[in-house]
Amino acid sequence: MTGSIAAIGMGLAVIGAGIGVGNIGGKAMEAIARQPEAVGDIRANMILTAALVEGAALIALLLSYLSA
Amino acid sequence: MYKSLLFNLLFSISFFSAISQDQGQNPAHRDTSSKIADTQHDANSDPTHTATGEHDAGHEFDPAATAFHHISDQNIYSIGPFNLALPCLLYTPGKGWDIFSSSRFGFDAFGHGDGKVAYNQFVLHEGQVMKVVDADFPSGEVQIENYTHKEATNDKGKKIEVPYVVYQDREYKLDKKSTADGGLFGGGVTSFYDFSIGKNALSMLIVCLLLGWMFIRIARAYSNNPGRAPKGIQNFIEPVIIFLRDEVAKPFIGAKWEKFFPFLLSLFFFILGLNLFGQVPFFGGSNVTGNLSVTMVLALLAFIITLINGNRHYWEHILWMPGVPAWVKIILTPVEILGVFIKPLTLMLRLFANITAGHMTLVVFVSLIFIFGKSGQNVGASLGASIGSGLLSIFMMAIELLVAFIQAYVFTLLTASYLGAATEEHHHTEEKHH
Numbered sequence: 001m002t003g004s005i006a007a008i009g010m011g012l013a014v015i016g017a018g019i020g021v022g023n024i025g026g027k028a029m030e031a032i033a034r035q036p037e038a039v040g041d042i043r044a045n046m047i048l049t050a051a052l053v054e055g056a057a058l059i060a061l062l063l064s065y066l067s068a
Numbered sequence: 069m070y071k072s073l074l075f076n077l078l079f080s081i082s083f084f085s086a087i088s089q090d091q092g093q094n095p096a097h098r099d100t101s102s103k104i105a106d107t108q109h110d111a112n113s114d115p116t117h118t119a120t121g122e123h124d125a126g127h128e129f130d131p132a133a134t135a136f137h138h139i140s141d142q143n144i145y146s147i148g149p150f151n152l153a154l155p156c157l158l159y160t161p162g163k164g165w166d167i168f169s170s171s172r173f174g175f176d177a178f179g180h181g182d183g184k185v186a187y188n189q190f191v192l193h194e195g196q197v198m199k200v201v202d203a204d205f206p207s208g209e210v211q212i213e214n215y216t217h218k219e220a221t222n223d224k225g226k227k228i229e230v231p232y233v234v235y236q237d238r239e240y241k242l243d244k245k246s247t248a249d250g251g252l253f254g255g256g257v258t259s260f261y262d263f264s265i266g267k268n269a270l271s272m273l274i275v276c277l278l279l280g281w282m283f284i285r286i287a288r289a290y291s292n293n294p295g296r297a298p299k300g301i302q303n304f305i306e307p308v309i310i311f312l313r314d315e316v317a318k319p320f321i322g323a324k325w326e327k328f329f330p331f332l333l334s335l336f337f338f339i340l341g342l343n344l345f346g347q348v349p350f351f352g353g354s355n356v357t358g359n360l361s362v363t364m365v366l367a368l369l370a371f372i373i374t375l376i377n378g379n380r381h382y383w384e385h386i387l388w389m390p391g392v393p394a395w396v397k398i399i400l401t402p403v404e405i406l407g408v409f410i411k412p413l414t415l416m417l418r419l420f421a422n423i424t425a426g427h428m429t430l431v432v433f434v435s436l437i438f439i440f441g442k443s444g445q446n447v448g449a450s451l452g453a454s455i456g457s458g459l460l461s462i463f464m465m466a467i468e469l470l471v472a473f474i475q476a477y478v479f480t481l482l483t484a485s486y487l488g489a490a491t492e493e494h495h496h497t498e499e500k501h502h
Binding site: 040041044047048051052054055058059061062 | 315316319320410413414417418421474477478481482485
């Protein structure tokens with residue numbers, strides 16, 4: 001079994017981003033349940049925020065490629 | 069969704085365990101297994117390299133290398149199992165231009181994409197143009213014998229495979245392929261520059277022509293039938309454009325949305341078109357939006373347009389944030405300046421990583437056939453794995469269809485929000501900091 005420590009780092013970063021995106025999704029669901037009429041605004045902002053969180057994971061992905 | 073994934077997994081596992089008991093099949097069945105692999109071969113990767121798994125049976129199959137190879141650009145175009153030649157425009161510093169068709173390399177119309185002829189020290193290896201490093205390799209058309217790989221360590225101490233071409237029983241080292249993505253995937257700026265119309269460039273041209281044709285038709289329909297109900301493809305495009313206008317451009321850009329709307333629409337449909345085109349089964353399987361150079365240009369466009377249109381307040385908020393203590397400003401300013409560059413960087417990486425990950429996952433699912441089948445030695449296991457991997461690939465393609473839309477939407481949405489932040493008029497009561 002071969003691999004590099006960068007892959008572990010990437011995995012750790014994904015854990016963080018996963019928690020972040022999970023929180024965003026969960027809270028958005030709660031918000032939609034509370035105010036179904038605002039579903040359009042909530043969805044757009046949810047995707048925007050999730051994309052920003054994903055950015056952190058993507059930087060980790062790039063760094064793991066570069067250092068691997 | 070989860071149910072079908074679970075079902076597929078269970079199915080493939082149980083099938084594999086049932087069938088793997090008759091291990092050690094005779095090698096006469098190897099042909100059958102490669103045929104099965106051919107039919108099951110994933111739609112998103114071109115079938116020319118199906119043989120990668122078994123073409124050197126003693127060699128251990130490397131799914132990661134196969135996946136990286138399948139997502140990269142090529143100088144041949146594969147429709148189904150057939151290879152078509154593409155024009156090559158190669159520039160060597162000090163030697164000038166070489167312009168010819170890649171059919172000159174004499175690759176098989178049905179096969180691996182390895183050329184049998186070297187031309188002006190260029191060879192076609194696995195569908196990609198490479199150059200012989202040694203200067204004493206003869207120029208002009210030369211018949212070559214074979215290609216080999218040797219392991220070497222690069223300057224970072226990592227093991228890499230270096231391709232060699234065999235000519236008159238001598239091995240000549242090949243240079244890396246020429247790419248503009250900074251050598252992230254084994255390419256880089258090499259001894260020659262490849263300006264060829266490769267697989268990716270051709271796909272891009274095809275998509276541009278398709279989009280142009282479609283939108284000109286739609287525009288004509290609107291001007292011919294003003295005020296009438298939309299017909300045909302108008303019905304599909306109109307809700308998308310209205311969605312982008314009402315849910316993306318207006319809320320995120322604000323008052324000046326009309327100025328940037330054509331750019332946003334171009335971005336959206338270009339990315340969506342390429343995402344979907346890359347998923348058409350057995351039609352090249354080009355990975356254009358999963359190419360770092362392409363997403364880099366798209367992100368650069370968004371970056372430049374944001375910078376040009378940034379107003380005074382935007383720069384004020386970056387360089388000297390109003391309303392915070394001076395010592396905070398000293399920390400905040402470098403972070404904000406960094407943020408200006410990180411935004412397009414993540415834009416570039418997000419699209420690239422999502423599309424590339426999708427294509428690679430598909431290739432890896434197909435590679436399961438070779439991993440379980442031990443490169444053709446175990447036909448039963450590869451049979452089982454081919455069924456499992458076929459189902460997994462179908463499932464993955466359904467997800468990728470969703471990702472194609474979501475990534476096009478997210479790219480447009482984020483560009484709109486960056487533009488909105490740059491052009492927003494100043495309101496002290498309601499400030500947005502992205």
